[in-house]
Amino acid sequence: MEIMKQKKLLYILLASAVLTSLTLPTCMDPVIVKVAKADGDSDDSAAMTKLQPVTVKLYKQDTTEELTPKNPAEVEGIVGTVGELKWVKTPEVEGFGTDARSKGFIIKYGNNEVVFYYTEIKPVTVKLYKQGTTEELTPISPDEVKGHVGAEITVDAPRVEGFQPEQAKMEYKVVDGDNEVVFYYSEIKPGN
Numbered sequence: 001m002e003i004m005k006q007k008k009l010l011y012i013l014l015a016s017a018v019l020t021s022l023t024l025p026t027c028m029d030p031v032i033v034k035v036a037k038a039d040g041d042s043d044d045s046a047a048m049t050k051l052q053p054v055t056v057k058l059y060k061q062d063t064t065e066e067l068t069p070k071n072p073a074e075v076e077g078i079v080g081t082v083g084e085l086k087w088v089k090t091p092e093v094e095g096f097g098t099d100a101r102s103k104g105f106i107i108k109y110g111n112n113e114v115v116f117y118y119t120e121i122k123p124v125t126v127k128l129y130k131q132g133t134t135e136e137l138t139p140i141s142p143d144e145v146k147g148h149v150g151a152e153i154t155v156d157a158p159r160v161e162g163f164q165p166e167q168a169k170m171e172y173k174v175v176d177g178d179n180e181v182v183f184y185y186s187e188i189k190p191g192n
Helices: 002-020
Strands: 031-036 042-048 051-053 055-060 079-081 085-089 102-106 113-130 145-148 152-156 163-165 169-173 180-187
Touching: 102 113, 113 152, 145 152, 169 180
Parallel strands: 055 113, 113 180
Antiparallel strands: 031 042, 051 079, 085 102, 113 145, 152 169, 163 180
């Protein structure tokens, strides 16, 4: 009987120490705490789980080329408790973009890896010519046009003083190389 009391006391002390501890255990498994019930039985309870690290990987789409985030601190030191729903914000990568704003997943024991895939963003040169000539026109306010490689984008014809575009907009697929869109303009005649 005395041994039973000592075991109960040990379980209570262990539970109290674990539950009030400010430091998490360093083992990878959950801490099992024996909780003494009033009727003398004990209950095995997973009272605390270790924080698990999260690895964030950034890759160029369709390759194994790893990319570097603009702010490395965004992907370092991410942790979560086992069973927790964790959201990771998409890190910004210079010259690249992705459709995902963030990714959510459930933290588990072991390897917690979140992978983001990025496509390169390329500039698109917009050229403006007077219809039937090689005379280049200047827009009222030039716009910088960019797009993800492989994406279909809509390019609006810039406004040109005294001219109107033959096409108001154009669909264009951005390629991994030089990108150029050409608009032709006709002169607006007085009285038209």
